[in-house]
Structure formats: structure tokens, C-alpha cells
Amino acid sequence: METTGTRTDTCAGPPQQNRRPDGQDRYTISEVVAFTGLTAHTLRWYERIGLMPHIDRSHTGQRRYTNRDLDWLDLVGKLRLTGMPVADMVRYAELVREGDHTYTERFELLQTTREDVLARIEELRGTLAVLDRKISFYADAGRALASERSR
């Protein structure tokens, strides 16, 4: 049976530790599932579309992830939260693979993303203001109804 989103009982949570020290960091896919909250399907899919660096294999061909891979997945998770399309993340991954001469392009991509995140936060603040107005309206209406009932 495929282990799919098993015991991530509580929600996402902060970056899980329990990592092994560098040198003994050869995690199976299901360990990475436990670390990241992603499914094994998604991890393999990320690899297929070029979102992952080359992943080590055991002598029988099973994936063995490293601490570096986990770090990368942390970053991907963060970028995902910003709403960045997977295609853009793949672009970034390609730049990383291409080597040092892509530093400026990566820099620009990150800065654009940063601006997007700031804009998103502002949008959400605007929405929060609207929600707060509505909520206080309903709170007032609720109080009015309650005093109506108690009369």
C-alpha cells in the first residue's frame, strides 16, 4: 500500500527537526513525507517536472534524500505559500542547476517574488479591514437581536 499523508495528525507545524546529521542523511521517501507533509506522489511528481535537484538512489534504485534536499523542499514550501506557480519554481530550480552565472537572474526573480509577497500582504490587510467591518456589523446585529429576545 502507498503511504499517503499518514500521521501528519496535527496541521503543518513548524519545520520538523529530528533530522540526521550531514553524512548520515539518506532519507527514504516516506521519511520525507513525514518531514514535509507532502505526499510521496507529489515528491515524485516534483522530480519529474524538474523542480528537484538530482536525487540520490540506493543500490536498488530507491530514492535517498539528503538534508540539502529537505532544505530545498522547505524553500519550495514557502514559495508555494506565496502562490508562486510551480512553473516559476521550476525556472528557479533550472537557474540553480545552470550554475554561478545565473546569480543575477536568480536575484531578480527573488526580488520580484518579494514584491509580490508584499503586495499580497497588503491585499490581505484590505480584506481584513472589510471583514472587520462586517464582523462588527454582525456583532451589533446579534446584540440587537438578543436584547429584542430578552424584552
Place this chain on the structure above:
Amino acid sequence: METTGTRTDTCAGPPQQNRRPDGQDRYTISEVVAFTGLTAHTLRWYERIGLMPHIDRSHTGQRRYTNRDLDWLDLVGKLRLTGMPVADMVRYAELVREGDHTYTERFELLQTTREDVLARIEELRGTLAVLDRKISFYADAGRALASERSR
């Protein structure tokens, strides 16, 4: 030809005015497209899935939106920005249609949404911190490379 996302040249922008005063507020679908930035397809689809209140029709059956409808679409737009699923918005619309006795339920739904938005903002802040760290890393690397080149 279907008018689809015509002259919303600049980006979303603040809530457009140019509304007509209440009483003469009978907008065609293409006017609402101009106001909201949504497509006519999307507006009809919103109606089909129950996300809109009943929309007035002209004597020949064409939609005539009111200022109230525009207000509702503004709210929907804000909620959409929070990532709230359309199904949840439909639920909220149903509660509104069902009348006053759903006040508490609406109140709770809005409060839950408010919490979600706050959590989203916090997530984005976390991502921003990561981005800033990476950006300053690349900025340093860029400077190092520049001084390398100038030697």
C-alpha cells in the same frame, strides 16, 4: 463577439466609481465586467452556482445589475483574494438568502475567515523573512563576483 476582459488596461485598482446613483442603477453585464474586472463568463457562472443573489432582468431577459450586486461582487472579490474556496462563498450567499435567522452562522463564518486571513499574513511574513535572507545572500555574492571581475 463576446466582450471578455476588455479595457481593464491597468491592474485591478481600487473600487471603481462612476456608479450611477441608486434608483438608476441597472448595469448591463459588460458594464459590470468593466467595474469588476471579471469576465462575463465568470459573472454568469457565479450566478449558475448560486454565488449571486437573484439578478434583475430587462423585459427581453438581459441581466441588469444593481449597486447592491456590485457591492456583493466587491466582497466576493475580497474573499477570493484570501483563497477562500468558491464553495464556502456560496455557503455564505445561501445564508444571506435564508434571512435573518442565519446571523450567528454568518458571524461565525466571517470570524473563521478572519482568523484564516491573519494566519495567511503570518505565513507570508515567514516567507518574506526567508526571501530576504536569500536576497541578501545573492546581493553579497553579486558584490563578491563584481570585485572578482574588477581585479
Place this chain on the structure above:
DNA sequence: CGCTTGCTTGGAGCGCACTCCAAGGTTCTA
């Protein structure tokens, strides 16, 4: 009157990000 533009409908299609399946090989535990 014809022409263009806009609006109507139900239903089909699309892009994204997964999500799952089938069939088979591997690894761990008792």
C-alpha cells in the same frame, strides 16, 4: 433592411497542481 454589436443558454473544454492506479520489485519483522 441589413449589419454590427451585445446578450442569451447549456454544455464542453482547459490549465493547474496534484492524486491515484496497476503491476511489479524491495525491505523489514516475526
Place this chain on the structure above:
DNA sequence: TAGAACCTTGGAGTGCGCTCCAAGCAAGCG
């Protein structure tokens, strides 16, 4: 050494939120 649990692959399927299509009616204009 049996059996359960886990891993592999390519490709197909899913759910969401639109997005578009075809065929037809309606309104304004020269």
C-alpha cells in the same frame, strides 16, 4: 522464509475555477 509494508514506473484521473463554444435572439444605426 513468509508476509506485510514500502518502493518503483508511466500514464490516467480528479477537483477547482474558470473559459470558451455554438446557435440564436435583440437593439441600435445608416
